[in-house]
Amino acid sequence: MTLQELYHAIDGDYEQAMRVLRIEKLLDKHIRKLAKSGVVDALLIAGEGMEPTALFETAHAAKGVCGNLGLTKLAAASDIAEEFRPGNPRRMSDGEVHDRLNAIGALYRKTAEGIAQYENG
Amino acid sequence: MFRLLICLGCALMAYNIRDSVDVARRVRQLELPELPPKLPFLPAALSALLLLCGLAAGIFGQPGPAVTVILLAGGVLALVMNHLLEEVAQRAANREPPEVEPIEFIAPEFTAPHSSPAERGPSENAPAADELAAETARLRARIGELAAMSRVLRAPTSAIRALDRAALDEPDAPPCCREGLEALDLSAQCLLGLIDGMQEIARAEDGVSAPRSETFRLSDALGRVSAVIQALCGEKGLTYYVSQRADRRCLGDEARLTEALLALLDNAVRYTDAPGIVRLDVERADGDGDVRGLRFTVSDTGVGMDAARLSSLFDGSARSLARVKRLIEEMGGALTVQSEQNAGSTFTVTLPLEPAEEAEDARAEDIPAPPKRSLAGRRLLIVEDNPANARLVAELLSPEGVKTEYAESGRRALALYNGAPPGYFDAILMDLRMAEMDSMEAARRIRALNRPDAKTVPIIALTSGSLSGNVRHSLAAGVNVHLAKPADAELLNDTLRRLVGDAREVEEEQA
Numbered sequence: 064m065t066l067q068e069l070y071h072a073i074d075g076d077y078e079q080a081m082r083v084l085r086i087e088k089l090l091d092k093h094i095r096k097l098a099k100s101g102v103v104d105a106l107l108i109a110g111e112g113m114e115p116t117a118l119f120e121t122a123h124a125a126k127g128v129c130g131n132l133g134l135t136k137l138a139a140a141s142d143i144a145e146e147f148r149p150g151n152p153r154r155m156s157d158g159e160v161h162d163r164l165n166a167i168g169a170l171y172r173k174t175a176e177g178i179a180q181y182e183n184g
Numbered sequence: 185m186f187r188l189l190i191c192l193g194c195a196l197m198a199y200n201i202r203d204s205v206d207v208a209r210r211v212r213q214l215e216l217p218e219l220p221p222k223l224p225f226l227p228a229a230l231s232a233l234l235l236l237c238g239l240a241a242g243i244f245g246q247p248g249p250a251v252t253v254i255l256l257a258g259g260v261l262a263l264v265m266n267h268l269l270e271e272v273a274q275r276a277a278n279r280e281p282p283e284v285e286p287i288e289f290i291a292p293e294f295t296a297p298h299s300s301p302a303e304r305g306p307s308e309n310a311p312a313a314d315e316l317a318a319e320t321a322r323l324r325a326r327i328g329e330l331a332a333m334s335r336v337l338r339a340p341t342s343a344i345r346a347l348d349r350a351a352l353d354e355p356d357a358p359p360c361c362r363e364g365l366e367a368l369d370l371s372a373q374c375l376l377g378l379i380d381g382m383q384e385i386a387r388a389e390d391g392v393s394a395p396r397s398e399t400f401r402l403s404d405a406l407g408r409v410s411a412v413i414q415a416l417c418g419e420k421g422l423t424y425y426v427s428q429r430a431d432r433r434c435l436g437d438e439a440r441l442t443e444a445l446l447a448l449l450d451n452a453v454r455y456t457d458a459p460g461i462v463r464l465d466v467e468r469a470d471g472d473g474d475v476r477g478l479r480f481t482v483s484d485t486g487v488g489m490d491a492a493r494l495s496s497l498f499d500g501s502a503r504s505l506a507r508v509k510r511l512i513e514e515m516g517g518a519l520t521v522q523s524e525q526n527a528g529s530t531f532t533v534t535l536p537l538e539p540a541e542e543a544e545d546a547r548a549e550d551i552p553a554p555p556k557r558s559l560a561g562r563r564l565l566i567v568e569d570n571p572a573n574a575r576l577v578a579e580l581l582s583p584e585g586v587k588t589e590y591a592e593s594g595r596r597a598l599a600l601y602n603g604a605p606p607g608y609f610d611a612i613l614m615d616l617r618m619a620e621m622d623s624m625e626a627a628r629r630i631r632a633l634n635r636p637d638a639k640t641v642p643i644i645a646l647t648s649g650s651l652s653g654n655v656r657h658s659l660a661a662g663v664n665v666h667l668a669k670p671a672d673a674e675l676l677n678d679t680l681r682r683l684v685g686d687a688r689e690v691e692e693e694q695a
Contacts, residue, residue, distance in 0.1 A: 083672060083673055084580070085673045128576075136459075136485075138423075
């Protein structure tokens, strides 16, 4: 499986990732690190406790990492970051936040599975 | 007391939104092809923004008399605007039978007889000619109505903008309210541009309209477009990205460009369901002969189109898109589309937008082909409240030989910069929005420091699409350049080379 095939399989934006990282070697390194970094797992765990500060910080981190890696759908975690950014009014109900996190979780599992297949060749 | 009045204003605004949507639907049902497709819904968007401002001020702010009066007056003006729109729509409905063809068909071939007079009897020919003449007169009258409507709409829209600017000047306005007011200002500017476009259409009927050649800054135009589309995406639960990899002062027709981009982005929002993505990418399109152009790509993750729909897209069945194509072609550009059912659509606009003369461009942010200055040994201060992002940027720059230091907030960056000897940092790269002292405030304070490099150290802000409305203010605060997030590595390197080199030259001249 090539990196491009991986991005196709996980609905990522390969061109965007390459614009940020420039060389495939770097992209390979960082996409492999995604699951190990636990950055999206931390967001999903924060969602269980619904603690605003933790939700903001983890969503903010996930948004940045996924955005840089061209994982644009996962980077939609930015909604959660804006929802819990200090000073911002809440716009979603807790139920909607859970729904959004569930969608992110499903997408992340698909992404992690794709990366595992990529790592196994 | 003020909170009560603000609640009253919010109720008025909620009524305005419902009223605006009704009016917009009725105006749309009239299918006026010369009406910019976004226009009917902009009053609703303005009312929604005012409502948000009211809620923000009422719930989170400390509302004073000025903010309260301004919000109430804004509500009343929006109400008046709705009624004016409704009245003109009603008049247009009364004048126009529904079967009238769109204005695009008033072309010479339409008015020309399909058969010679000899083939038809006088009794058949005369009524047809009369009918055509009457129809043309009715259409011209309708254009007159629209021109009148645009003149009527201009005054309350200008008033809303003036009141909004007054509210922005209020020092006590809370930050969350200020952000809404900024977006409202951009929406009002956009609406004024569309109103001017309607008057332009009326002038076109008199044969005096051609694409304009005026100087405008691309980032300003994109900021106004993005403010409207961000609001629409927010309402629908979509994510909106803007990636601007080129900025320049352009010579061209800003009103036509704005209208075309708004229509394409509005179309993308309409056919994309949550949690989908709508994005606008802007980049240079050099290499097409001698033309120095720009490429605007509007893409979405929406329902897409099948081949049959795609092949007939611009033939008039989707009138707003047919109009966009015509606008772009009038500017000498081209519009192409790629789409797949259930996989989204991508519209690509290529326009020969010439850069304005350098002499006119006192603060050019165009990102030209950079001189190949080395970044080896340069030191960059990365200010970013997301450590993972900061590490990535440091890693991207290390092959260039750039040394990096990290600050997690604007406050920490200010302390680090002020504690270092002059010339220690060659540039500062800041996330626009941070919890503890944002980049605007940090840039303002850095520029105000009493040290030789305070005015010259390049400051680059990384901006997400949703914050494009803040660009103007942060430039005023002392930021040199905005780059869209996620940062394009090549663009970041080129920008650093250019700015660091320029700053060194200025310092050497001063020395």
